[in-house]
Each structure stands twice: as C-alpha cells, then as structure tokens.
Amino acid sequence: MVGGGQLARMTHEAGIPLGIRFRLLSDTPQDSAAQVVSDVVIGDYRDLDTLRDFARGCDVITFDHEHVPTEHLRALEADGVPVRPGPDALVHAQDKGVMRARLDAIGVPCPRHRIVADPADAAAFAAEGDGFPIILKTVRGGYDGKGVWFVRSEEDARDPFLAGVPVLAEEKVDFVRELAANVVRSPHGQAVAYPVVESRQVDGVCDTVIAPAPGLPEERALEAQGLALRVAEELGVVGHLAVELFETRDGRILVNELAMRPHNSGHWTQDGAVTSQFANHVRAVLDLPLGDPRPRARWTVMANVLGGDYPDMYQGYLHCMARDPQLKIHMYGKDVKPGRKVGHVNTYGDDLDDVLERARHAADYLRGTIVE
Structure with missing residues (x-):
C-alpha cells in the first residue's frame, strides 16, 4: 500500500x-x-x-x-x-476537471461547472448562472476543505489562481445535506453497496456520519447506490469507491466528489457492518469474493476525534469506556494537534438520538471540549 x-x-x-x-x-x-x-x-x-x-x-x-x-x-x-485501482480509473479522483468531464459524458448529475482561467472568467461563470457566491477548486491536490474556496466576488477569486494550476468553478448548490454512497468493486466485476449515509461537515472537514442516512426515502437511497455502482463500473474502479453527494432542496442527487480508497464516510463499517470497507477493499484488490455490506444494527454513528488542547487520550479512555461499554474507539497513533484527525469513535443501537449523543460525547470528551 x-x-x-x-x-x-x-x-x-x-x-x-x-x-x-x-x-x-x-x-x-x-x-x-x-x-x-x-x-x-x-x-x-x-x-x-x-x-x-x-x-x-x-x-x-x-x-x-x-x-x-x-x-x-x-x-x-x-x-x-x-x-488497483488503475491509473485510468484513479485519475478521476486525482483531477477534478477530468472527473467532471467524464461524469458529464456518462450522464451522471453534477453541479454546473467549468474550468476558469482567471478571476474575471470566474465572474463570467457566476454571471452565467445565479451570480455569486460560487465555489472554486484547484483540480488537483485538495482534500478536507483544502484547495476549495467559497467565493463571493471577482476580487474574492484571486487566491485560487496563485498556485498556477487549473481551477474548476462550480455553482453553489442549495443542498439539504451531504450524503455518501460507498461501494466496492472487484476486478472480475463483482460489486457491493453499503447503506447510503449522511455526512455532516464542520469547517470543510467530516465531523459525523450517520448510517443509514435518516429520513432518506428508499427510492432515493437506491438511486444513490445505483449511481455509485454505475460510476464504479463505467470508470473501471477496483477497490473501494466513495461517492460524495448533495441532496438538493428540489429533490435531486448530485455528485460532489469521488475517492477511490477507503473513506471517512465508511469508517462506521468497522463496527456497524458485517464486512468493513477496509476488509472489502482488501478482498477487492486481491480479487477475492466480496463480503456482506449490510449493517449489524439499526443505527451506527461515527464521530471524528479532532486534536485539541487535551493530548492525554489515555485518561479520556477511562471516562469514555466506563460511561459507554459498547463504545468503539479507533485512534491513529498521531501526535495531537489542534484540528487534526487523530481518531474516531463508533456507536450503534436502536435509538438514533441515543446513538448520536453517545458518539458526540465520546468524541468531544477525547478532544477535551467537555470534561464530564
């Protein structure tokens, strides 16, 4: 790897x-x-x-x-x-311009977009739609909110062009929430789809994932899963594919981003699915039969643990494990720095409010934003 x-x-x-x-x-x-x-x-x-x-x-x-x-x-x-995935597939996760062009060609719904040359061209793109604000993204290298700008004016559009790399302009989508459809595909074409999840972001970084997405109609969930499976097949993906989605206020599903590797929106599967995204990624790249992606519990919630001013995670374990014996803690062995992803927690159960509260409490306590 x-x-x-x-x-x-x-x-x-x-x-x-x-x-x-x-x-x-x-x-x-x-x-x-x-x-x-x-x-x-x-x-x-x-x-x-x-x-x-x-x-x-x-x-x-x-x-x-x-x-x-x-x-x-x-x-x-x-x-x-x-x-695996091969370069012909992976380039669509590496280059947002290539991704958008390919998704357009196969008829996948996306936000309005085009490559823009400079701030004036970005302003022209805005004028072609509903005006500012718009979103500008560098076509390569961005993740977790990096390389993405919320632009309110032509003057505001200068910074994205300073790096000298192509810039993609996209409409600001009026969305209800962000969703993610995670699928895994093997070299011989077997594919499985996990339940569609709701992904909640804070400052451009994934904060909480709820599986399955609450209140999502079955037909909309099947649409999102089918869309992800079609993208995986059309692009020749081998391994795990995360398709980040917008659920819009007018009832559409739009593709935001692609990731061809295990993904933060699939971390819940470690404890909440019969076969985790990581296990299925291993199976896929080795061309082994894929495992069952179905959930083990009615609800599973993943909450990221971000670094704060509380570096002693071990002391936090004492409180969190005693308070919630079913809690699953996954730490990454990283030095604690403010805002850095240092781990995540998973909770599960039949009552969504309870599962959410347990996950948020544990993540916040480990970060040090709450002390009891």
Missing part, C-alpha cells in the same frame, strides 16, 4: 485475519501505518525509482491516498505490476 496514513493502518488491520503480508511505502517511520506494519519502506511516492523498487515482489499495489503521479502508475503497469 502506498501511503502511511490512518487508512493504510486500518486496511492493514483488516488483512491480518486473512494472513495477508502487507508492505507499506511511507513518508516517515512515524506515520500512522508505519507504526504497526512490519514491512515498511521509507521513501517518496513521487519518485518513480522508489516506486519501482517498492513494487518488486508485490502481488498488487493499492493506495492510502490519490496523490501518486498518474504517469508513475502507468509505468508500474507497463512493468507488469497490478495497480
């Missing part, structure tokens, strides 16, 4: 029961996954020679992130190394 973050850490954990030998390419020995994987190569994923050396002896290469240069992945494939 290329990338040493928490997604690699949890994917490695899912492979242990199957006896999978896991090799990791990590930036540093302190990265989340590098702390727990025995076969670690420290190196720069942007260097082709490093990637080639890492890939020797590997049966398959997969990813913790989408940032490996597309041309490097093509070189690995030319060397005979199975890359």
